[in-house]
Amino acid sequence: MKQEIINKIKEYDTIIIHRHVRPDPDAVGSQAGLKMLIQHHFPNKTVLLAGEQQSSLTFLANMDEISDGTYTGALVIVCDTANTERIDDQRYLLGKETIKIDHHPNLDHYGSIMWVDPTASSTSEMILELSLELEEDSNMNDEMARLLYAGIVADTGRFQFSNTTEKTFQYAGKLIKANFSRADIYNHLYETTLPVLRLEGYVLSELNVLPSGAGYVNLTKETLEQFQVTSKEAASIVNCFSSLKGLKAWVFFVEEEDVIRVRLRSKGPEIHELAGRFNGGGHPMASGASVSSWDETEQVLNELDDLCKMNP
Ligand SMILES: [Mn+2]
Secondary structure, rough: OHHHHHHHHHHHEEEEOOEEEOHHHHHHHHHHHHHHHHHHOOOOOOOEEOOOHHHHOOOOOOOOOOOOHOOOOOOEEOOOOHHHHHHHHHHHHHOOOOEEEOOOOOOOOOOOOOEOOOOOOOOHHHHHHHHHHHHHHHHHHHHHHHHHHHHHHOOOOOOOOOOOOHHHHHHHHHHHHHHHOOHHHHHHHHHHHHHHHHHHHHHHOOOOEEEOOEEEEEHHHHHHHOOOOHHHHHHHOOOOOOOOOOOOOOEEEOOOOOEEEEEEEEEOOOOOOHHEEEOEEEEEEEEEEOOOOOHHHHHHHHHHHHHHHHHO
């Protein structure tokens, strides 16, 4: 599979790399890390990053301006994206061929080559695996290492979540031999603003926990406005009470203009199928969904409550 992907990369002069909408550090880290890998080995190829630029992630990489015409005859590689609706910039369809590289459960099959490994901590971990197919780790590109390290750190919650394996640590060990500042990455990933910190205080005081161990927080539009925090920023504090004793799984309901975002996390029962029933999906321990009314959030909460009851 990895060799097949490398052969395809060799075949094409232009390679456009996509990832999911509302990107996280693993999406951008794997996307831009793959670009570095390809450019390191094949400096004559044109490699471009597609998708909307997100200001909080420009410390990792900037996206490229890509004209429609550039897609003609190009190879498209999509990183970290389980389903086609979530691909940022649907012009990926204009490419000649698509390759999927991802670590989410493989629900939506797309692309002429699919490399999906749900046992990988992150797509960044998979890109490093691809790079090891091409070269010794002693020859690693520093910028690629920085990007992939950031992706792995973010998706594993600093090597804390259950997706962290022996391989993850081995790979992290290889990456930190490259020349980049880990301190800089941590500062960028985990620095916060006063409004978000104040909202965290509010969330900690307003958190509700059911006897089953299911926790929930409602963040209305008015609350977000009051704290001057965007829905996207609020997502960064979804783990702020994960250490609570007795807590099994929890949900943040975050109201946006015409939708209520559902952010699910778990330390026990798997919650990705629940997310799937409400227009979402993700990982067994971290998923997202969306509903259209506060009535519907009660349904989500009831189902989460049931899952926690069944999971002693
Ligand atoms: Mn990921």
